[in-house]
Amino acid sequence: GENVEQHPSTLSVQEGDSAVIKCTYSDSASNYFPWYKQELGKRPQLIIDIRSNVGEKKDQRIAVTLNKTAKHFSLHITETQPEDSAVYFCAAVTQGGSEKLVFGKGTKLTVNP
Amino acid sequence: KAGVTQTPRYLIKTRGQQVTLSCSPISGHRSVSWYQQTPGQGLQFLFEYFSETQRNKGNFPGRFSGRQFSNSRSEMNVSTLELGDSALYLCASSPGTSGRGETQYFGPGTRLTVL
Numbered sequence: 001g002e003n004v005e006q007h008p009s010t011l012s013v014q015e016g017d018s019a020v021i022k023c024t025y026s027d028s029a030s031n032y033f034p035w036y037k038q039e040l041g042k043r044p045q046l047i048i049d050i051r052s053n054v055g056e057k058k059d060q061r062i063a064v065t066l067n068k069t070a071k072h073f074s075l076h077i078t079e080t081q082p083e084d085s086a087v088y089f090c091a092a093v094t095q096g097g098s099e100k101l102v103f104g105k106g107t108k109l110t111v112n113p
Numbered sequence: 114k115a116g117v118t119q120t121p122r123y124l125i126k127t128r129g130q131q132v133t134l135s136c137s138p139i140s141g142h143r144s145v146s147w148y149q150q151t152p153g154q155g156l157q158f159l160f161e162y163f164s165e166t167q168r169n170k171g172n173f174p175g176r177f178s179g180r181q182f183s184n185s186r187s188e189m190n191v192s193t194l195e196l197g198d199s200a201l202y203l204c205a206s207s208p209g210t211s212g213r214g215e216t217q218y219f220g221p222g223t224r225l226t227v228l
Contacts, residue, residue, distance in 0.1 A: 008115070029212060031214055032213065032214020032215075034214075034216065034217075036219075042221075042223050043203065043219040043220060043222060044219045045201070045219070046216055046217070046218075049214075049216065051214065087156075089156060091156075093213075093214035096170040098161055098168050098207060099144050099146055099161055099163075099168075099169075099207050099214070099215060099217060100146065100158050100161055100169045101146070101148070101156075101158060101205075101217060102158065102172070103148075103155055103156040103157075104155070105155045106155055106156075
């Protein structure tokens with residue numbers, strides 16, 4: 001079955017710096033890759049997603065890149081702010097008529113003021 | 114639209130008991146998925162229901178079961194609770210009709226503690 005690896009598990013940056021989180025997936029049939037942000041005690045919330053027919057997608061300070069050949073995708077956050085501090089999860093959905101999300105183990109991002 | 118809701122929000126049970134958790138999806142969404150979140154294992158897929166039918170199932174023992182009603186509300190049941198079942202149980206809903214990956218919206222979760 002699908003497996004998603006996520007690195008690093010923790011990341012600490014200074015406010016204003018960039019943060020990069022990387023994920024790899026195992027199933028070449030995966031076609032949808034969302035990223036979720038989960039603040040302490042709250043539900044996961046989608047921040048950006050990308051489909052397998054697109055190489056890059058950007059939304060203000062957040063961008064995601066996808067390399068289908070290497071089976072990896074990355075989240076880039078620029079100009080980080082303290083409110084970006086949270087746990088970020090990458091996930092993959094494999095084509096096949098189901099909405100099953102396979103998650104990475106998460107990255108705890110801390111943005112220091 | 115109202116978001117995904119889950120009840121109860123907190124639950125304390127003892128080993129051997131059973132528990133039922135409820136999830137109401139966003140209006141119009143027909144797919145409901147359940148996930149178990151623990152510090153050690155992260156977010157793990159339990160099962161997905163679409164139009165009252167289980168469409169996919171994760172690698173959990175048969176003690177974990179679920180169902181979906183005609184109004185798309187879903188319940189999951191855990192029988193013969195074990196200490197290791199202590200977790201945050203999240204449900205997520207999506208339209209469920211594209212079959213190619215849709216945005217899933219999560220509920221606030223039910224925090225289950227097994228003593």
